[in-house]
Amino acid sequence: MTSEALHALASHIAATLGSRLEAFSELPAGRTRRALRIDTGDGPLFVKLLPVDRAAVFAAEADGLTLLTQTDTFRIPAIRSQGSHDTYAWLALEWLDLKPVRDADDGRRFGDVLAALHAVHGPHYGLNRDNWLGDSRQENGSSESWPLFFARKRLLPQLAAAVEGGLRGSLVSNIQGIVERIAALFLDYRPAASLLHGDLWHGNAGVDAGGRPTVFDPAVHYGDREADFALAEMFGGFPTTMYATYLQGAPLHPSASSRRALYRLYHLLNHYNLYGMSYLRETERTAARLLSELT
Template sequence: MEAPQNLSVELECALTAAAGISFSRAEVWTTSSGSISRALEIRAGEQRYFLKLNDAAALPMFEAEVDGLAALAACNAFRVPRVLASGATADEAFLLLEWLQLRPLASAEDGQRFAEALAKLHHDTGERFGWARDNFIGANPQTNVQHDGWARFFVRCRLTPQLQLARSRGHGGALGREADQLLERVPALFLDYRPRPSLLHGDLWSGNAAIDADGTPVIFDPAVYRGDREADLAMSELFGGFPTAFYAAYRTAWPLDEGYEQRKALYNLYHVLNHLNLFGRSYLGQAERMIRALVFELRR
């Protein structure tokens, strides 16, 4: 078992000042962290805390996460980690959260509970698509300028920024002319479908979903905005990890409209483009295939 680390004096002082909790003599362990930020478990006396660290310049990313967690918690559909403090030292940005004992979704019962909670979250609807502030999808900026129309919002605030970023990094092929054709044709997918502006998690893959020790569904690491609820479901299918019962239970709680499979591909294109921009060319072929398939379908 690895030996515990110590907090730097500067970080210890900043955390103590921001959270009102003494972290002198605290022991720190690295947890299974994501690709964006470092994740640490802090033990201070009998208490445990979850700490995310990044470069000081990443503080806006943590501030947006605090905003998203607050929005999800206010809906009271899921358990959401409580924010204890956020801030930055000269070198590091930090986000301190309560420690939750979590496990992945595994059983049919887990899937059903999570689906019912997600349907409740999605029933929290607003007047417009977007959000009151921009935030982040992973480490990339996510534009949330509010729109009355969903198709226009998705083209302008989701697909277009990711395509522009990809092109600026030298990714051509289907990300050029065929992608422009797709952007022009997106409204055709919504001629007979009018989604509500639902509150979305925004980055709902299985790594951001869990069950706590009491069996309560938990979500975290959000990229919130108001949009088509199907965008959350689509993301949940992109990388797998959710029990089959989750999808059946969601459809029982709130049936999906005809045409979901085609819209799912459009919504997941956003996340594949984001992964291309975060992690590189290994996602380029998948993005190109998705664009070509969507353009082909929309020409029919």
């Protein structure tokens, strides 16, 4: 998109809010998304862009942000506008000046708020609409069985995408074996249907100028809170006080460590499908180790 076209788009977005464009700049792009800072007469916006045929991604993201906002736990960037213009769809959010969750006090606050989010429960596992985990469509629907939901709506769709992309061999059969035996990980544990962020790594978290923990880019659904915690541990980046504070306020089930690899496997498969061979070995090791424990 040329600078003239970006200017026209920025002006159009400002106009949808009844405001005027004062300035705009393009921000570092994501894997498939472009982003702008748009300064209007009513304040700055953070604007995400996708090709217009992917507008459903932003509709799902907006729904997820709204659901998180309703919990009054994390600071969630407010949705200012969404729509499409020419070849681009956009999602315009309030601009937040954020810093990473790094120091001990930030970690403690984040852990407390994460526990409060997970204390919000739904009537069933899943969600009333599909959404996206990064650039991967995430199937939802509703289920009364969390192991069945996780097998059918998480592992199997990612495995199908990998096989369609050419994956063969032991990883395929190992994941199939895990799916067949997944109930064994839940013999003494029936998790509450907690509201999950769904993509909780340190890159989707921050602290606002007032010190309030913030999250964004959600893949929300109701499920086992251990899944959020396992992903937060997997990629690190949070201070140790975050994990300690969370566990003090909301201890995990004694058998939680037996399910950590299961939840990491879903994200490893997703990364393999999105980013390729650099994630294959770790995915293979995780699946093989988990299946060995199950058999």
